[in-house]
Amino acid sequence: MLSLAMDRPVRNDLAMTGEISLTGKVIAVGGIKEKIMGARRAGITCVVMPAACERDYDELPAYLKEGLEVHFAEDYSTVFEVAFP
Numbered sequence: 001m002l003s004l005a006m007d008r009p010v011r012n013d014l015a016m017t018g019e020i021s022l023t024g025k026v027i028a029v030g031g032i033k034e035k036i037m038g039a040r041r042a043g044i045t046c047v048v049m050p051a052a053c054e055r056d057y058d059e060l061p062a063y064l065k066e067g068l069e070v071h072f073a074e075d076y077s078t079v080f081e082v083a084f085p
Contacts, residue, residue, distance in 0.1 A: 003084075010083045011046060015039045018050035024076035028052035036064050048073055048082050 003010045017035045019027040028050040051072040071082045
């Protein structure tokens with residue numbers, strides 16, 4: 001909706017996992033491996049995920065991380081910077 005209101009498209013190679021609270025905090029989620037696998041299958045090359053999930057991401061095999069641009073966000077401002085470069 002923000003993209004529509006600003007009349008600026010979001011990156012078409014971007015996916016995000018996690019939840020954004022009403023105060024703008026990015027909240028951790030589980031299933032990082034499965035989400036990364038799904039993003040790769042969909043042709044996604046840039047992923048934003050909660051900073052609290054960085055350890056889960058680090059434990060993934062190298063072949064799943066290859067070719068991905070990954071950003072770890074603690075709050076909405078980071079998500080915005082990645083989505084609207």
